[in-house]
Amino acid sequence: xxxxxxxxxxxxxxxxxxAQALMRWTHEIMRPAPSPMHHFNACAELWTMMIGNCAEVAxxxxxxxGSVAAPVVKLPVKRSRDRLVLLERDEQTGETYERKVx
Numbered sequence: 001x002x003x004x005x006x007x008x009x010x011x012x013x014x015x016x017x018x019a020q021a022l023m024r025w026t027h028e029i030m031r032p033a034p035s036p037m038h039h040f041n042a043c044a045e046l047w048t049m050m051i052g053n054c055a056e057v058a059x060x061x062x063x064x065x066g067s068v069a070a071p072v073v074k075l076p077v078k079r080s081r082d083r084l085v086l087l088e089r090d091e092q093t094g095e096t097y098e099r100k101v102x
Contacts, residue, residue, distance in 0.1 A: 007064040014057045021049040 030101035 003064045007061050010057050010061045010064065011025055014053055017053045021053070024049075045099055 025042055027044040028045075029039060033039055
């Protein structure tokens with residue numbers, strides 16, 4: 001139960017940092033910009049911060065969730081369900097059929 005709480009706290013912290021980055025970005029975008037490059041730099045900074053935050057939190061969440069996660073069970077192998085039967089006519093006689101499976 002402690003691992004679940006730890007991972008939830010890490011996710012909540014990540015969401016708080018993402019919200020701060022988004023608020024900083026909206027503040028930068030809403031200001032009058034001297035050039036379009038200012039907006040481009042603000043967007044690049046936003047994505048850099050968001051990816052950095054995720055990269056920082058991911059190992060801790062994986063470590064906390066690793067002890068809680070159930071083992072992965074392999075699915076059984078499925079049989080082929082190709083049951084389509086094609087009937088081909090002999091062009092010359094028009095009467096005989098040959099069964100072929102697609």
